[in-house]
Amino acid sequence: MDYQSFSFWFGVIQWLTTVGVWIYVWNVNRNRVTDERISALEEHVDTKIDGHADRLARLEQDARHAPSHNDLKRLHQRLDEVNGELKEMRGEFSAANRTLSLIHQHLLEKP
Numbered sequence: 001m002d003y004q005s006f007s008f009w010f011g012v013i014q015w016l017t018t019v020g021v022w023i024y025v026w027n028v029n030r031n032r033v034t035d036e037r038i039s040a041l042e043e044h045v046d047t048k049i050d051g052h053a054d055r056l057a058r059l060e061q062d063a064r065h066a067p068s069h070n071d072l073k074r075l076h077q078r079l080d081e082v083n084g085e086l087k088e089m090r091g092e093f094s095a096a097n098r099t100l101s102l103i104h105q106h107l108l109e110k111p
Contacts, residue, residue: 067075
């Protein structure tokens with residue numbers, strides 16, 4: 001094997017090695033950038049989830065203090081009672097108004 005042939009094959013091997021190293025570096029950098037983006041996304045999602053967990057805990061705490069179905073049922077019954085009493089009072093005031101109208105009319109017709 002002569003020097004020229006050796007030099008040629010050494011250059012080819014050197015060029016292939018350079019291309020191989022370039023492909024390896026490109027792949028590693030691509031993966032590094034992807035890993036950085038995924039890490040940033042994970043941190044962002046963790047922050048949002050923590051915020052949602054806090055909000056959910058506050059909502060659950062507020063829900064514990066909300067009136068129950070039975071509480072609302074009792075409140076509705078009391079409102080029905082008040083409504084019945086108001087209807088009764090309306091009837092009584094109607095009768096009193098009619099009586100006052102008759103008295104007023106009698107006083108106006110008096111000579």
